[in-house]
Amino acid sequence: MRRYQLVVMGVSAGGTTALKILLPSFPADYPLPIIVVQHLHPTQTNFLVTHFNAQCALTVKEADEKEPLLPGILYFAPPNYHLLIEPDRTLSLSIDEKVNYSRPSIDVLFESAAIVYKTGVIGVVMTGANNDGAAGLRAIKEYGGLAVVQDPATAEVPYMPQAAMAATSVDHVLPLADIGALLREKAQLLL
Amino acid sequence: MHAADLETIEIDLFLNALYQRYGYDFRQYAQASIRRRIKHFQARTHYKRISDLIPAVLYDEAFAHSAIHDFSIMVTEMFRDPTFYNAVREKALPYLKTFPFIKIWHAGCATGEEVYSLAIVLQEEGLYDRATIFATDFNDSALQTAREGIYALKEIRQYTKNYQQAGGTRSFADYYHAQYESAIMEQSLKKNVTFANHNLVTDGVFSEVHLIFCRNVLIYFDKTLQNRVLNLFADSLSYGGFLCLGSKETLRFSDVQERFKVIDDHEKIYQKCTT
Numbered sequence: 005m006r007r008y009q010l011v012v013m014g015v016s017a018g019g020t021t022a023l024k025i026l027l028p029s030f031p032a033d034y035p036l037p038i039i040v041v042q043h044l045h046p047t048q049t050n051f052l053v054t055h056f057n058a059q060c061a062l063t064v065k066e067a068d069e070k071e072p073l074l075p076g077i078l079y080f081a082p083p084n085y086h087l088l089i090e091p092d093r094t095l096s097l098s099i100d101e102k103v104n105y106s107r108p109s110i111d112v113l114f115e116s117a118a119i120v121y122k123t124g125v126i127g128v129v130m131t132g133a134n135n136d137g138a139a140g141l142r143a144i145k146e147y148g149g150l151a152v153v154q155d156p157a158t159a160e161v162p163y164m165p166q167a168a169m170a171a172t173s174v175d176h177v178l179p180l181a182d183i184g185a186l187l188r189e190k191a192q193l194l195l
Numbered sequence: 196m197h198a199a200d201l202e203t204i205e206i207d208l209f210l211n212a213l214y215q216r217y218g219y220d221f222r223q224y225a226q227a228s229i230r231r232r233i234k235h236f237q238a239r240t241h242y243k244r245i246s247d248l249i250p251a252v253l254y255d256e257a258f259a260h261s262a263i264h265d266f267s268i269m270v271t272e273m274f275r276d277p278t279f280y281n282a283v284r285e286k287a288l289p290y291l292k293t294f295p296f297i298k299i300w301h302a303g304c305a306t307g308e309e310v311y312s313l314a315i316v317l318q319e320e321g322l323y324d325r326a327t328i329f330a331t332d333f334n335d336s337a338l339q340t341a342r343e344g345i346y347a348l349k350e351i352r353q354y355t356k357n358y359q360q361a362g363g364t365r366s367f368a369d370y371y372h373a374q375y376e377s378a379i380m381e382q383s384l385k386k387n388v389t390f391a392n393h394n395l396v397t398d399g400v401f402s403e404v405h406l407i408f409c410r411n412v413l414i415y416f417d418k419t420l421q422n423r424v425l426n427l428f429a430d431s432l433s434y435g436g437f438l439c440l441g442s443k444e445t446l447r448f449s450d451v452q453e454r455f456k457v458i459d460d461h462e463k464i465y466q467k468c469t470t
């Protein structure tokens with residue numbers, strides 16, 4: 005048994021630099037699926053997916069419609085679509101209105117993750133200049149999941165982690181390097 | 196039982212009530228997104244629970260229709276995914292040019308921006324006068340906007356950029372005239388278009404169409420419903436007819452995969468096999 009089954013992450017301004025530090029720290033056999041929402045310009049991402057796939061031990065890909073979530077794979081939300089999790093643990097996309105001026109929105113992903121995975125989800129909010137992710141992290145906490153926030157003092161743009169901390173009682177506030185270690189530890193089998 | 200699971204039951208009952216009472220069937224929509232829509236709708240009422248919405252929709256028709264209206268996501272734009280329109284010009288239209296007349300179906304046309312975009316391309320390619328265009332949606336107020344063809348002038352800058360990237364050969368300003376804050380689409384773009392109500396879940400096939408656009412509608416459906424609708428499209432198309440989906444939608448892994456040839460994998464353009 006594992007305590008957690010899924011990691012969801014949200015980054016905005018300053019995110020690419022943060023992800024370049026965090027993502028290569030996952031081993032190829034990381035036992036949980038990871039989903040990242042990064043706020044980007046609508047045409048930017050293919051490049052990032054390619055870049056991270058080359059730099060990371062994990063398989064990194066853009067999320068496909070109705071794709072099942074698998075361990076050891078890191079899914080990026082495609083630009084200009086919201087990414088959600090269905091009850092059968094597949095991914096779905098939508099072009100609904102922007103939420104917090106953002107599409108994809110971190111809140112949309114996190115709230116749907118909380119509903120489906122309940123106590124089994126770890127939510128991570130990192131550097132950014134708006135408050136997307138705050139309501140989502142609160143939902144994750146309400147459903148019994150784990151809330152992790154990048155230490156605002158170490159974030160390129162502290163506003164988003166601060167907003168998340170104001171919205172809910174966060175379990176861990178950590179610098180980037182320690183977030184990787186925590187996520188590896190939390191993914192272990194329970195003895 | 197967990198609160199989220201209780202809510203799942205409430206949503207189920209609520210969607211059943213809407214279906215049995217009004218025939219609008221959202222039961223096979225992708226759940227995560229319909230759930231968001233329902234909660235979004237509920238938040239603007241005074242009802243505390245989703246189950247409280249059930250008697251409200253059963254006995255109050257106007258209220259029910261405001262809910263149904265809210266569940267249809269009308270987000271759209273002109274020349275969304277500009278490179279897609281380039282691909283249509285280069286890969287589908289040359290084949291259709293060999294036909295004496297062509298029948299086109301936009302399924303889920305929302306407020307019509309996509310319909311006017313293709314109409315412009317058809318005019319530029321000299322095909323418009325041979326075309327009969329059906330544009331359908333299940334949302335009547337969206338269809339009304341589509342019929343009027345009047346859009347906010349502030350969107351036009353983006354649309355002009357899209358048009359140019361989509362291989363437009365003229366000035367986008369040729370296709371509308373500005374009045375106050377509005378852009379009114381040229382009458383000549385409308386003349387062969389019929390806007391009509393059609394529900395993809397409950398209504399039947401169109402006969403012998405040569406080109407179907409159904410973009411960013413299937414993402415809202417679950418697998419079973421996607422397959423039903425894709426079969427409807429396959430049955431509606433003439434042999435050699437084209438099906439164009441949204442950039443994140445695919446025939447791969449679907450029931451109708453074998454009935455189509457992939458024309459452009461990236462832009463999601465498919466052609467129905469001739470046998």
Ligand SMILES: C[S@@+](CC[C@H](N)C(=O)[O-])C[C@H]1O[C@@H](n2cnc3c(N)ncnc32)[C@H](O)[C@@H]1O
Pocket residue numbers: 099267268269270271272275302303304305306309331332333334337393394395396397409410411412415441
């Ligand atoms: C997101 S819009 C896509 C508009 C346009 N095709 C585009 O790609 O920009 C989805 C449209 O599908 C329509 N729709 C949803 N369910 C439908 C159904 N069962 N039958 C017909 N139209 C439907 C909605 O009313 C909405 O206008």
